[in-house]
Amino acid sequence: xKKIMITDVTLRDAHQSLIATRMKTExxxxxxxxxxxxxxxxxxxxxxxxxxxxxxxxxxxxxxRLKQLKAMLPKTPLQMLxxxxxxxxxxxxxxxxVENFVxxxxxxxxxxxxxxxxxxxxxxxxxxIESVKKVGKHAQGAISYTISPVxxxxxxxxxxxxxxxxxxxxxxxxDMAGLLLPEETYELVKGIKEAVNLPLVLHSHSTxxxxxxxxxxxxxxxxxxxxxxxxxxxxxxxHSATESIVASxxxxxxxxxxxxxxLDEIATYFASxxxxxxxxxxxxxxxxxxxxxxxxxxxLSNLESQLKQQNAYDKMTDVLREIxxxxxxxxxxxxxxxxxxxxxxxxxxxxIAGERYKTLTNESKNLLIGNYGKTPAExxxxxxxxxxxxLNLEKPVVMRPxxxxxxxxxxxxxxxxxxxxKNKVSMEDVLTYALFPNIAPAFFKQRANPVPEEKVEKxxxxxxxxxxxxxxxxxxxxxxxxxxxxxxxxxxxxxxxxDLKFAKPTGSNNNETSMQYSSEKKEVEVxxxxxxxxxxxxxxxxxxxIVSPVTGTVLKVLKKDDEEVKPxxxxxxxxxxxxxFEIKAQxxxxxxxxxxxGDIVQSEAILCEIY
Numbered sequence: 001x002k003k004i005m006i007t008d009v010t011l012r013d014a015h016q017s018l019i020a021t022r023m024k025t026e027x028x029x030x031x032x033x034x035x036x037x038x039x040x041x042x043x044x045x046x047x048x049x050x051x052x053x054x055x056x057x058x059x060x061x062x063x064x065r066l067k068q069l070k071a072m073l074p075k076t077p078l079q080m081l082x083x084x085x086x087x088x089x090x091x092x093x094x095x096x097x098v099e100n101f102v103x104x105x106x107x108x109x110x111x112x113x114x115x116x117x118x119x120x121x122x123x124x125x126x127x128x129i130e131s132v133k134k135v136g137k138h139a140q141g142a143i144s145y146t147i148s149p150v151x152x153x154x155x156x157x158x159x160x161x162x163x164x165x166x167x168x169x170x171x172x173x174x175d176m177a178g179l180l181l182p183e184e185t186y187e188l189v190k191g192i193k194e195a196v197n198l199p200l201v202l203h204s205h206s207t208x209x210x211x212x213x214x215x216x217x218x219x220x221x222x223x224x225x226x227x228x229x230x231x232x233x234x235x236x237x238x239h240s241a242t243e244s245i246v247a248s249x250x251x252x253x254x255x256x257x258x259x260x261x262x263l264d265e266i267a268t269y270f271a272s273x274x275x276x277x278x279x280x281x282x283x284x285x286x287x288x289x290x291x292x293x294x295x296x297x298x299x300l301s302n303l304e305s306q307l308k309q310q311n312a313y314d315k316m317t318d319v320l321r322e323i324x325x326x327x328x329x330x331x332x333x334x335x336x337x338x339x340x341x342x343x344x345x346x347x348x349x350x351x352i353a354g355e356r357y358k359t360l361t362n363e364s365k366n367l368l369i370g371n372y373g374k375t376p377a378e379x380x381x382x383x384x385x386x387x388x389x390x391l392n393l394e395k396p397v398v399m400r401p402x403x404x405x406x407x408x409x410x411x412x413x414x415x416x417x418x419x420x421x422k423n424k425v426s427m428e429d430v431l432t433y434a435l436f437p438n439i440a441p442a443f444f445k446q447r448a449n450p451v452p453e454e455k456v457e458k459x460x461x462x463x464x465x466x467x468x469x470x471x472x473x474x475x476x477x478x479x480x481x482x483x484x485x486x487x488x489x490x491x492x493x494x495x496x497x498x499d500l501k502f503a504k505p506t507g508s509n510n511n512e513t514s515m516q517y518s519s520e521k522k523e524v525e526v527x528x529x530x531x532x533x534x535x536x537x538x539x540x541x542x543x544x545x546i547v548s549p550v551t552g553t554v555l556k557v558l559k560k561d562d563e564e565v566k567p568x569x570x571x572x573x574x575x576x577x578x579x580x581f582e583i584k585a586q587x588x589x590x591x592x593x594x595x596x597x598g599d600i601v602q603s604e605a606i607l608c609e610i611y
Contacts, residue, residue: 038258052088103131175202208290553598
């Protein structure tokens with residue numbers, strides 16, 4: 001009898017796939033005792049997008065989340081998803097960052113590190129595997145499964161052999177898109193088990209609707225561990241339901257021996273939790289178009305979110321059709337973070353612009369020239385030449401990309417001290433900053449100065465009142481902001497009539513305002529006419545007006561007003577859809593920047609002008 005083991009992914013991949021990774025730690029804690037008693041082989045609770053989302057949207061320290069989970073799950077091994085040399089970020093980090101991150105993650109409670117590379121380039125896995133073995137933890141090597149003309153059964157079996165030779169303790173077939181069909185699964189699992197005598201995990205998303213059959217066929221072929229999610233966070237773009245697999249295997253040679261009644265209690269709890277996050281829900285139920293587009297579940301929900309942010313949700317089908325072409329041009333990378341983000345965002349840009357590769361994101365350029373590793377096939381050479389030119393490089397990268405990086409840790413320590421204005425900082429904060437330098441400073445500031453809870457009296461209009469003040473709670477992308485309004489007279493604000501943008505009140509009882517506006521009316525009209533003439537002059541002299549290609553956040557402003565710029569020079573950078581866009585001058589002249597660091601800009605908003 002072969003007992004099948006279950007890895008529960010509810011607290012990481014399931015909510016990442018279904019509700020954009022928005023589940024807060026406070027909603028996990030009440031059910032942890034029951035989950036710890038369930039008898040899972042392991043629980044995936046960290047890594048992937050959880051680290052990013054904690055500091056970007058939830059104002060939670062991901063290290064503290066892991067510490068809490070470990071304290072409350074003493075019997076169950078905790079597991080994380082590690083993106084090889086990318087760790088939990090979106091670029092390659094120097095080896096000293098990788099070593100220290102793995103050391104700290106193990107110290108805080110990670111027992112099993114599932115390590116993958118988006119390109120299946122084993123050079124990008126070596127340092128992470130070595131670091132995990134060094135701290136005495138379980139290294140699980142993952143094969144990112146996809147289909148293309150260059151991905152074959154033989155290539156996957158050889159990859160499994162390579163992983164074993166690198167010292168991994170187990171192997172995972174990571175079917176992030178739900179592309180594995182039952183018969184193909186049987187052949188793949190059987191082939192790997194015959195070639196490599198290691199425990200084998202099967203990870204398959206439900207997006208295409210075949211995952212239950214895929215898992216059962218994988219069990220027949222010899223797989224040992226199944227990734228599943230509790231039913232109330234299963235299916236759609238998530239995973240097969242734990243209870244369905246447990247029930248299917250009961251009274252067979254593969255019985256999991258898990259208690260369905262206890263699992264039902266856990267599922268009932270998470271059903272109520274999921275209700276709280278309806279605004280982040282994916283609209284995708286089952287999508288068999290995945291066999292045409294090879295898009296993973298998490299990527300689908302991200303694409304939905306991205307297109308909504310860009311006010312272009314109606315273009316979802318066009319983007320899905322564009323993805324295979326971009327993927328082919330980029331060398332058939334498997335679509336898993338970060339390549340899923342790179343390919344998906346480039347497809348979005350192509351569709352929104354109405355022109356293929358009108359803009360290449362920085363991440364696209366780096367993927368094309370080899371800065372993420374070796375792509376499974378050669379990318380489009382014309383795009384490679386363009387990327388090299390725009391990056392001011394002569395030839396593509398052929399070595400392990402991390403070999404080009406100097407040690408980073410000491411520099412990150414100094415930068416973290418500078419940001420926090422401290423002489424001593426924690427290694428956890430240093431690593432957080434190293435991974436996410438653009439959003440970590442705001443997180444540190446918010447964590448150090450939390451907004452105090454106001455003692456307010458509720459009104460029937462969902463506003464709050466304190467004396468003559470009104471407070472509103474506004475939720476933006478998961479961040480809650482308290483905005484307080486106080487009604488004052490115009491004189492209190494020193495606002496002159498020239499600042500007024502409203503028309504003369506009709507029948508107003510406010511005689512002071514009405515008289516003031518009337519007495520200054522002529523002057524306001526003169527000033528208005530003068531400003532119109534001034535705008536005409538500015539418009540006439542403007543050589544280039546640069547608008548934002550996307551809705552995003554101003555990341556860096558590199559040029560000052562009236563500074564001379566040349567064609568091709570970067571004026572500022574934007575962050576949107578988790579990738580970076582360089583805004584360059586096409587014309588020589590003096591620049592006038594219309595935005596500042598941290599500004600949120602809409603697509604087509606004016607960013608700068610050149611005179």
